[in-house]
Amino acid sequence: MSARDALWYKDAIIYELHVKTYADANGDGVGDFDGLIGKLGYLQRLGVTCLWLLPFYESPRRDDGYDVAHYERVHADYGTLESFARFVEAAHDHQLQVITELVINHTSGQHPWFKAARLAPPGSSKRNFYVWSDTDQRYRDARVIFRDAESSNWEWDPLAGAFYWHRFFRHQPDLNYDNPRVRRAVLKVMRFWLDRGVDGLRLDAVSHLYEREGTRCENLPETHAFLKEMRADMDRRYAGRVLLAEANQWPPDEQPYFGNDDECQMAFHFPLMPRVFLALEREEALPIVDIITRTPAPPPGCQWALFLRNHDELTLSAVTDEERDVLVEAYAPDPRMRLNSGIRRRLAPLLNNDRRRIELAHALLFSLPGTPVLYYGDEIGMGDNLQLSDRDGLRTPMQWSDDLNGGFSGARGRRLVLPPIDDAVYGYQAVNVARQARDPDSLLASISRLIAVRRRHPAFGRGSIEFLPCNNPHVLTFVRRLEGDTIVVVANLAASIQFVAIDLPAASAGAAVVELIDDTPVPPVGSSPYGVTLGPHACYWLALSA
Ligand code: BGC
Numbered sequence: 116m117s118a119r120d121a122l123w124y125k126d127a128i129i130y131e132l133h134v135k136t137y138a139d140a141n142g143d144g145v146g147d148f149d150g151l152i153g154k155l156g157y158l159q160r161l162g163v164t165c166l167w168l169l170p171f172y173e174s175p176r177r178d179d180g181y182d183v184a185h186y187e188r189v190h191a192d193y194g195t196l197e198s199f200a201r202f203v204e205a206a207h208d209h210q211l212q213v214i215t216e217l218v219i220n221h222t223s224g225q226h227p228w229f230k231a232a233r234l235a236p237p238g239s240s241k242r243n244f245y246v247w248s249d250t251d252q253r254y255r256d257a258r259v260i261f262r263d264a265e266s267s268n269w270e271w272d273p274l275a276g277a278f279y280w281h282r283f284f285r286h287q288p289d290l291n292y293d294n295p296r297v298r299r300a301v302l303k304v305m306r307f308w309l310d311r312g313v314d315g316l317r318l319d320a321v322s323h324l325y326e327r328e329g330t331r332c333e334n335l336p337e338t339h340a341f342l343k344e345m346r347a348d349m350d351r352r353y354a355g356r357v358l359l360a361e362a363n364q365w366p367p368d369e370q371p372y373f374g375n376d377d378e379c380q381m382a383f384h385f386p387l388m389p390r391v392f393l394a395l396e397r398e399e400a401l402p403i404v405d406i407i408t409r410t411p412a413p414p415p416g417c418q419w420a421l422f423l424r425n426h427d428e429l430t431l432s433a434v435t436d437e438e439r440d441v442l443v444e445a446y447a448p449d450p451r452m453r454l455n456s457g458i459r460r461r462l463a464p465l466l467n468n469d470r471r472r473i474e475l476a477h478a479l480l481f482s483l484p485g486t487p488v489l490y491y492g493d494e495i496g497m498g499d500n501l502q503l504s505d506r507d508g509l510r511t512p513m514q515w516s517d518d519l520n521g522g523f524s525g526a527r528g529r530r531l532v533l534p535p536i537d538d539a540v541y542g543y544q545a546v547n548v549a550r551q552a553r554d555p556d557s558l559l560a561s562i563s564r565l566i567a568v569r570r571r572h573p574a575f576g577r578g579s580i581e582f583l584p585c586n587n588p589h590v591l592t593f594v595r596r597l598e599g600d601t602i603v604v605v606a607n608l609a610a611s612i613q614f615v616a617i618d619l620p621a622a623s624a625g626a627a628v629v630e631l632i633d634d635t636p637v638p639p640v641g642s643s644p645y646g647v648t649l650g651p652h653a654c655y656w657l658a659l660s661a
Pocket of ligand 1: 178181182218283319320361426427
């Protein structure tokens with residue numbers, strides 16, 4: 116692998132999905148690896164280059180698989196280790212890389228480690244696989260994350276006669292990283308999946324690994340030390356694999372997950388995402404300019420992962436109270452749309468199913484600095500179901516066609532793992548892949564086009580960013596540059612027509628200009644500011660060439 120290929124994740128387009136709800140090949144009502152294998156052609160045609168799979172391990176599924184009961188087994192509903200191996204091979208044959216989950220902060224209460232810990236003598240290494248206490252008053256500065264479901268991070272265990280620590284649901288005890296056997300066990304799980312050919316691992320809830328009195332028990336130096344150990348272990352044995360941090364933090368606390376190029380190569384940019392929605396709501400560029408300007412550039416081997424939506428609520432923990440109020444009022448007017456400190460809705464309903472705003476959001480996702488991560492179904496504008504509990508409403512089956520169960524499963528008269536969306540606007544009868552694949556003007560066609568254009572221009576994945584001075588606060592203007600490739604992005608955040616005069620760098624005078632998304636030549640750059648008129652929510656990618 117060349118040094119350039121080792122940085123493959125900088126050019127990647129990641130697509131997030133759950134095997135459970137993607138495609139059901141054996142007709143039992145639950146998605147499976149064989150079903151997913153059958154959809155790889157679709158994913159390759161869409162243009163994505165990497166699949167991120169939500170947890171598919173043995174689990175009681177009380178947190179959709181983030182409650183792992185056995186790290187090295189595949190949930191029987193989805194297949195076997197053998198079917199997983201066939202999937203990885205088929206994905207690679209389709210030029211798709213694979214990122215899986217390493218849920219290392221906690222396990223399910225059903226995990227054999229926890230069952231053994233409860234019975235083991237206090238103070239023993241087996242007991243100390245988890246974090247125990249005689250009182251529930253320790254680490255009081257740590258926030259409760261799932262605050263709609265839990266009021267404390269401690270839970271009493273009558274069998275052990277002690278409290279155990281959990282940052283998420285009470286059925287998810289936290290592992291104790293002060294125990295060297297835990298650290299060794301986690302490294303073994305990491306190698307197990309790297310040995311099965313996965314190209315990357317998303318480190319779930321990675322900011323919470325350690326606890327220390329008098330701190331928020333997040334982002335502790337011990338966590339970073341362990342991440343350096345993981346990274347070194349991975350690099351020693353496996354070339355070109357990537358660690359992706361899920362650390363939902365403000366920029367100064369997120370950046371350290373890159374270390375000095377010796378921790379995770381990627382980290383989700385949590386503060387950017389809500390500010391895209393804020394910019395759309397306020398019809399102004401400032402929230403985006405402000406957060407990117409405040410985000411230090413990652414070390415050379417590292418990259419932000421950008422996203423609009425994912426399988427969780429749209430988290431608002433990295434915004435100010437005032438910003439949160441604006442976002443909740445605009446995007447979650449119905450209290451059923453709120454969950455913990457976020458909003459449990461999918462992209463299309465959040466943006467009122469407004470095609471222009473949905474396309475603009477994607478044009479920003481694909482042009483701001485970082486690797487874009489798409490959430491399955493957003494490419495066709497899937498909706499959500501507020502009747503379902505927790506985050507299930509935005510995790511419903513992929514809508515393939517207007518057939519039975521939206522083409523997700525042939526199961527008749529059996530309960531599906533989750534019901535497909537069936538309402539008049541977003542139901543599978545109206546919103547599905549088959550219909551959009553036939554229509555050159557569909558959202559699916561637009562998203563595929565954006566992906567194709569992005570893939571032709573490495574400046575988007577690897578280039579620098581510079582915001583350009585402009586005279587209209589509704590319009591976001593920045594330039595992405597890599598070697599000879601210069602692309603000026605001009606985005607109108609307003610619902611009205613806007614005119615903007617952009618101060619392009621002096622060196623661009625006389626350059627020819629092509630709008631890349633529509634592949635259309637537009638007037639060349641003159642000597643004065645470059646004038647552009649944009650329709651409501653229009654976004655142009657202007658390639659400049661001498
Ligand atoms: C995952 C959630 C999960 C939580 C606890 C997260 O950060 O994205 O879906 O509920 O970790 O495992």
